[in-house]
Amino acid sequence: MFADEIASLRRQGVRSILFQILNFISVVSTALAMWKGLSVLTDTESPVVVVLSGSMEPAFYRGDLLFLSMxxxxxxxxxxxVYKVPGADIPIVHRIIETHDAANGEQLILTKGDNNESDDIALYNGARWMRRSNMVGKVRGYMPYVGYVTIALNDYPKLKYLLLGIMGLSLIFQKE
Structure with missing residues (x-):
């Protein structure tokens, strides 16, 4: 099945294989640098998030890709x-329904999903308001359905490893 590719790999030599590995490392490091640059420009640790539930329908649907800035x-x-509740791993995307200024000047917010019956107080771990310091960013734009790729890769880990394997093999067996 891979006999021709393996023979081709043997003919390439160590220098060519090392060049392809270096090329792969360059692509990955460029992507990481672009992500970090985008984080600095938007002043948020996570400038892009994927909607994971239907709580914000009809504004955003599961799988929509959201662009954030602080x-x-x-x-x-x-x-x-988009905010993180202390102790929870997954950030929440909900609309502000009320704001309040605390005595110390900090802005406090109360949120609710557009598709939910009640506000998010139950999510705040006993607090009445969500602090602005818990905010990851504010939604500035979105792309519908693009985030389904991320959801599929998280829901089906074998798919993630299959795609990584295919990418790695394609770099090794790539002809110049």
Whole structure:
């Protein structure tokens, strides 16, 4: 099945194989540098997130890719922040339904999913408000359905390893 490719690999020599490995490392490091640069430009640790549930329908659907940035000014009712609840791994994307300024000047927010019956107080681990310091970013734009690739790779880990294997093999057996 791979006899021709293996023979081709043997003919290439060590120098050519090392060049292909270096090329692969260069592609990966460029992608990481671009991600970090985007994080710096948007002032958020995660400038892109994927919607994982239907709680924000019809505004956003499962699989939509959201683009975030950290706003410098105060948030308003109707804004859609992405925030992390302390102790939870997955960030939440919900609309602001109420804001409050604390005595220390910090802005506090109350959120609710567009498709949910009640506000998010139950998600705040006993707090009445979500602190702005828990915010990952504010939604600035989105691309519908593009995030389904990420969802599929997380839901089916074997698919992730299969794709990584195919990419690795294609780099090794690639002809110049």
């Amino acid at each position: 706003p410098s000014g105060p948030l308003k009712v109707g804004d859609i922040p």
